[in-house]
Amino acid sequence: MNGFCSVFKRELKGYFATPVAYVFLVIFLFFAGYLTFKQGFFEIRQADLRTFFMNLPLLFIFMVPSTAMRMWSEERRTGSVELLFTLPITVPQAVLGKFFAAWAFMGIALLLTFPIPVTVIYLGDPDMGLIITGYLGSFLMAGSFLAIGSFFSALSKNQVISFILSVSACAILVYAGMPTTLNYLSTILPAGVVATVESFSIQDHFDSILKGVLEFRDLSYFVLLIVGWIWASSMILNERKAS
Amino acid sequence: MTYWIGNRTMDNLLISVKNLRRTFGPVVAVDGISFDVGQGEVLGFLGPNGAGKSTAMKMLACFLPPDSGTATVCGHDIITDPVGVRKSIGYLAENAPAYPEMTVAGFLGFICDARDIKGAARRQALDRVVKTCSIESVYHQTIETLSKGYRRRVCLAQTLIHDPKVLILDEPTDGLDPNQKYEVRQLINKMAKDKCIIVSTHILEEVEAVCTRTVIIARGKILVDSTPELLKQKYNASLDEVFRKITKTRHVA
Numbered sequence: 001m002n003g004f005c006s007v008f009k010r011e012l013k014g015y016f017a018t019p020v021a022y023v024f025l026v027i028f029l030f031f032a033g034y035l036t037f038k039q040g041f042f043e044i045r046q047a048d049l050r051t052f053f054m055n056l057p058l059l060f061i062f063m064v065p066s067t068a069m070r071m072w073s074e075e076r077r078t079g080s081v082e083l084l085f086t087l088p089i090t091v092p093q094a095v096l097g098k099f100f101a102a103w104a105f106m107g108i109a110l111l112l113t114f115p116i117p118v119t120v121i122y123l124g125d126p127d128m129g130l131i132i133t134g135y136l137g138s139f140l141m142a143g144s145f146l147a148i149g150s151f152f153s154a155l156s157k158n159q160v161i162s163f164i165l166s167v168s169a170c171a172i173l174v175y176a177g178m179p180t181t182l183n184y185l186s187t188i189l190p191a192g193v194v195a196t197v198e199s200f201s202i203q204d205h206f207d208s209i210l211k212g213v214l215e216f217r218d219l220s221y222f223v224l225l226i227v228g229w230i231w232a233s234s235m236i237l238n239e240r241k242a243s
Numbered sequence: 244m245t246y247w248i249g250n251r252t253m254d255n256l257l258i259s260v261k262n263l264r265r266t267f268g269p270v271v272a273v274d275g276i277s278f279d280v281g282q283g284e285v286l287g288f289l290g291p292n293g294a295g296k297s298t299a300m301k302m303l304a305c306f307l308p309p310d311s312g313t314a315t316v317c318g319h320d321i322i323t324d325p326v327g328v329r330k331s332i333g334y335l336a337e338n339a340p341a342y343p344e345m346t347v348a349g350f351l352g353f354i355c356d357a358r359d360i361k362g363a364a365r366r367q368a369l370d371r372v373v374k375t376c377s378i379e380s381v382y383h384q385t386i387e388t389l390s391k392g393y394r395r396r397v398c399l400a401q402t403l404i405h406d407p408k409v410l411i412l413d414e415p416t417d418g419l420d421p422n423q424k425y426e427v428r429q430l431i432n433k434m435a436k437d438k439c440i441i442v443s444t445h446i447l448e449e450v451e452a453v454c455t456r457t458v459i460i461a462r463g464k465i466l467v468d469s470t471p472e473l474l475k476q477k478y479n480a481s482l483d484e485v486f487r488k489i490t491k492t493r494h495v496a
Contacts, residue, residue, distance in 0.1 A: 006356035
């Protein structure tokens with residue numbers, strides 16, 4: 001527990017000790033706002049956050065791996081991994097500590113989008129349940145992307161490689177559920193396979209959480225995604241930390 | 244079991260290495276080495292580059308798992324209880340890794356967190372290591388702004404913070420100026436009595452200055468396990484020459 005707490009604390013502080021956090025927050029908040037307004041946040045004349053949330057998967061595909069890529073690549077390149085793993089800290093503790101620190105940072109980024117819900121609440125009478133599940137879904141999606149990023153960051157010492165690999169992996173998971181992809185797939189694959197592809201995609205589960213219904217299948221999808229990739233990160237790190 | 248030199252008994256035996264072996268692909272880095280080190284001993288690990296010194300030390304610090312063989316450090320086995328081993332040792336890695344964006348204070352604070360040093364004990368520990376490593380003047384600077392010597396001293400402070408019984412120092416004086424080298428050697432001598440220290444080095448005068456025992460290792464095997472004085476007597480030459488004789492002749496053979 002000690003190992004986890006110390007790594008968590010160090011990592012979270014680390015984001016704000018370097019310009020990483022500020023650059024990330026400014027760019028993320030700018031695009032989150034820009035895309036929302038560009039797609040007619042006011043013109044729709046509806047007091048909900050659908051236009052805000054539906055852009056997040058695309059934004060997260062690029063933004064989340066850019067935070068996750070430094071998790072292990074940098075540590076292995078500078079050799080500080082040798083310091084970390086000769087302290088009384090186990091690999092799973094360190095992996096979880098870094099993951100939760102990054103996830104908490106994502107949570108901070110999401111909380112800072114508060115002016116958008118505040119606007120909606122001020123102008124109309126939105127369904128609060130919908131807003132809360134929307135944020136929960138976005139937070140879970142960020143966690144899944146971070147877990148994927150953590151894996152690819154542990155895989156390569158090179159940050160650029162780990163960034164590109166995790167962007168691709170996240171993009172595949174999102175685009176597998178886009179209507180255009182599914183339409184195309186249904187022309188060449190049987191319906192059962194297409195439905196399976198859809199149920200594997202983040203988009204499908206995210207959309208269903210956005211509807212305001214918290215279903216077991218959606219929650220378990222995200223939890224399994226996170227646990228699976230985090231477990232894989234631990235495995236790969238155990239293998240490669242010293243190479 | 245017979246021990247080779249000194250006054251070592253089972254009571255003060257702190258490190259015991261048995262047939263430790265590690266390969267990297269086709270390269271055998273450490274090839275079945277065994278030795279014991281007791282309290283009060285400073286063991287100098289000598290050998291040409293690539294001899295397997297660092298690999299052996301990394302295995303003792305539980306960073307690298309061995310392919311076969313094992314070792315115990317303060318009664319903890321490196322394979323079954325790596326966290327126990329890490330708690331009882333201070334390890335200074337070869338290139339003195341640290342987190343460049345952190346301040347010295349923040350860095351040492353992190354080490355205290357990780358080693359569960361809290362409250363008054365933490366203040367005492369910090370005061371002690373900052374003084375022994377003379378890093379007061381850079382305490383609030385970020386590590387990336389430090390010179391190599393200061394950086395290494397900060398890392399040395401990190402290894403001493405929990406006052407470990409066993410110290411494993413991989414080239415502790417590398418990159419230091421002559422005064423700093425002297426200070427680090429003084430520090431090692433001062434701590435030697437109640438600790439068990441393994442030092443790896445290329446500098447042979449350092450061996451004479453601090454070590455009570457020398458292990459010469461080449462191509463992953465221990466060639467000599469003796470004291471600097473005995474070696475000099477036996478070969479009737481300076482330690483430099485002894486080192487060259489031993490590592491060269493065995494290489495050819």
